[in-house]
Amino acid sequence: MRPRNVRSRLTVWYVLVLAGLLALYAGVASVFLLLNLREDFDRNLVKDVEIVEGMLAKEPSGGVSLHASRPDASEPRIGNFIEVWSPQGALLYRSAALQGQSMGGPPLQDEGLEDPSPSTTRLPNGTRIRVASSVYFVEDQPVLLRVAYSEERLWGELGEFGEVLLLGFPVAILLAGFGGYALARKALSPIDSMATQAKKISAERLGDRLSIENPEDELGRLGTVLNDMLGRLQAAFDQLRRFTADASHELRTPLTAMRSVGEVALQDHRGPEEYRDVIGSMLEEVDRLTRLSESLLTLSRGDAGHVPLRKEHVSLLELAKGAVASVEVLAEEKHQQIEVQGDESLLVSADRLILRQAIINLLDNAIKYSSTESRVLVRVEGAANGEVCLEVIDQGTGIPSEHQPYVFDRFYRVDKARTREWGGAGLGLSITHWAVEAHEGKISLESEEGRGSTFRISLPAAQRSSTSSPQGGLD
Numbered sequence: 001m002r003p004r005n006v007r008s009r010l011t012v013w014y015v016l017v018l019a020g021l022l023a024l025y026a027g028v029a030s031v032f033l034l035l036n037l038r039e040d041f042d043r044n045l046v047k048d049v050e051i052v053e054g055m056l057a058k059e060p061s062g063g064v065s066l067h068a069s070r071p072d073a074s075e076p077r078i079g080n081f082i083e084v085w086s087p088q089g090a091l092l093y094r095s096a097a098l099q100g101q102s103m104g105g106p107p108l109q110d111e112g113l114e115d116p117s118p119s120t121t122r123l124p125n126g127t128r129i130r131v132a133s134s135v136y137f138v139e140d141q142p143v144l145l146r147v148a149y150s151e152e153r154l155w156g157e158l159g160e161f162g163e164v165l166l167l168g169f170p171v172a173i174l175l176a177g178f179g180g181y182a183l184a185r186k187a188l189s190p191i192d193s194m195a196t197q198a199k200k201i202s203a204e205r206l207g208d209r210l211s212i213e214n215p216e217d218e219l220g221r222l223g224t225v226l227n228d229m230l231g232r233l234q235a236a237f238d239q240l241r242r243f244t245a246d247a248s249h250e251l252r253t254p255l256t257a258m259r260s261v262g263e264v265a266l267q268d269h270r271g272p273e274e275y276r277d278v279i280g281s282m283l284e285e286v287d288r289l290t291r292l293s294e295s296l297l298t299l300s301r302g303d304a305g306h307v308p309l310r311k312e313h314v315s316l317l318e319l320a321k322g323a324v325a326s327v328e329v330l331a332e333e334k335h336q337q338i339e340v341q342g343d344e345s346l347l348v349s350a351d352r353l354i355l356r357q358a359i360i361n362l363l364d365n366a367i368k369y370s371s372t373e374s375r376v377l378v379r380v381e382g383a384a385n386g387e388v389c390l391e392v393i394d395q396g397t398g399i400p401s402e403h404q405p406y407v408f409d410r411f412y413r414v415d416k417a418r419t420r421e422w423g424g425a426g427l428g429l430s431i432t433h434w435a436v437e438a439h440e441g442k443i444s445l446e447s448e449e450g451r452g453s454t455f456r457i458s459l460p461a462a463q464r465s466s467t468s469s470p471q472g473g474l475d
């Protein structure tokens with residue numbers, strides 16, 4: 001039974017609330033009208049009691065009669081019901097209009113002793129009457145006088161008023177229903193159009209946006225939020241597409257190299273030395289592929305949040321020394337010198353393996369992109385804001401400023417031809433960036449073309465506690 005669309009539900013609610021309000025209004029207005037009419041009624045009734053009192057006269061027979069003050073009025077008012085009783089309960093007078101019916105029988109105790117306060121009762125024939133009673137002395141004889149009006153006219157008026165209201169009621173409800181439906185339809189129409197537009201947006205059309213009539217209202221704000229979400233989805237999708245395209249390109253290059261080396265080698269007979277060379281260069285490509293797939297795996301695991309960090313308190317300087325030790329051979333090949341400086345007591349809360357790999361990537365680049373016999377400096381120091389910083393400073397080629405914003409992007413290489421030759425796929429800095437962010441740290445770069453580069457990692461400092469041990473760990 002529940003209406004299925006919001007528009008109809010709003011209309012039903014609107015009509016129900018309006019019907020309730022109208023019913024309340026009709027009720028209050030009727031009660032108010034009844035009280036008002038009754039007040040007039042009672043005022044006249046009390047006046048009539050006084051008039052009738054003045055018309056009472058004692059009969060010689062001991063009864064009571066009404067004498068007309070004006071010759072044309074045999075009874076004070078047509079339709080008035082009058083009864084006069086003796087205190088002992090004998091009926092002394094009853095007006096003809098009552099047609100012999102009693103207005104409540106013999107007097108009750110205390111009836112009419114105070115001011116006549118009218119009350120409502122019914123005659124035996126069902127007529128509703130308003131009665132006022134008063135005790136009066138007719139020549140020293142106390143009598144109880146009851147004067148009443150029929151209330152039928154009053155209820156008739158009230159009934160007419162009710163009928164007028166009831167007639168208007170359905171019309172008002174009908175108009176309100178139509179009006180409410182039209183309003184709800186108009187107010188909700190932007191949602192319909194958004195739904196139609198949203199239906200058409202697919203992965204291929206993520207560039208489409210919902211049209212917004214008024215960005216300030218609630219629906220406009222909803223549209224803006226949805227559009228922003230679409231923008232984010234599009235960016236993520238584009239990034240994923242680029243990543244897949246780059247990754248397949250990177251995978252294809254060594255595979256093509258291996259195939260062509262193999263094909264050439266198979267063309268004619270060669271000596272063992274030559275085959276050895278062929279296998280050697282194929283293994284180099286395999287090596288490149290292995291490194292690439294490992295990097296891709298690390299990044300995709302990092303993206304999916306599947307890399308649990310086994311954090312412990314470690315001395316950053318000690319970690320840097322470990323990283324230097326594992327790249328020392330590369331530096332020696334180029335007769336480069338790596339110097340490590342800093343404070344051993346500076347601790348960070350980190351996963352040793354992951355942070356070490358991040359530092360190795362920076363050192364690897366520093367060695368790769370610096371000339372022979374240059375110097376690389378690794379410096380660990382505390383910063384004023386409670387962070388611990390590690391800098392890798394080289395005297396290498398430097399990175400031109402227009403490339404600096406992108407070096408942390410995946411597969412980004414400044415000089416594609418040359419870096420490929422050195423084995424880089426453009427993922428080293430992306431992995432470092434991910435690792436530093438996973439440790440709630442920041443990485444920044446300062447560089448000038450031809451004047452070397454400084455990569456700076458800032459990590460929140462860890463407080464030395466009695467349980468922590470910079471020595472214990474995974475490596």
Ligand code: ADP
Nearest residue numbers: 365366369398413414419424425426427428429
């Ligand atoms: P790659 O594996 O190619 O080295 P990275 O992500 O580590 O990829 O680095 C991205 C690019 O940034 C590199 O191709 C290189 O051009 C540049 N780069 C990184 N580190 C340095 C550095 N210390 N000196 C000069 N250029 C650098």
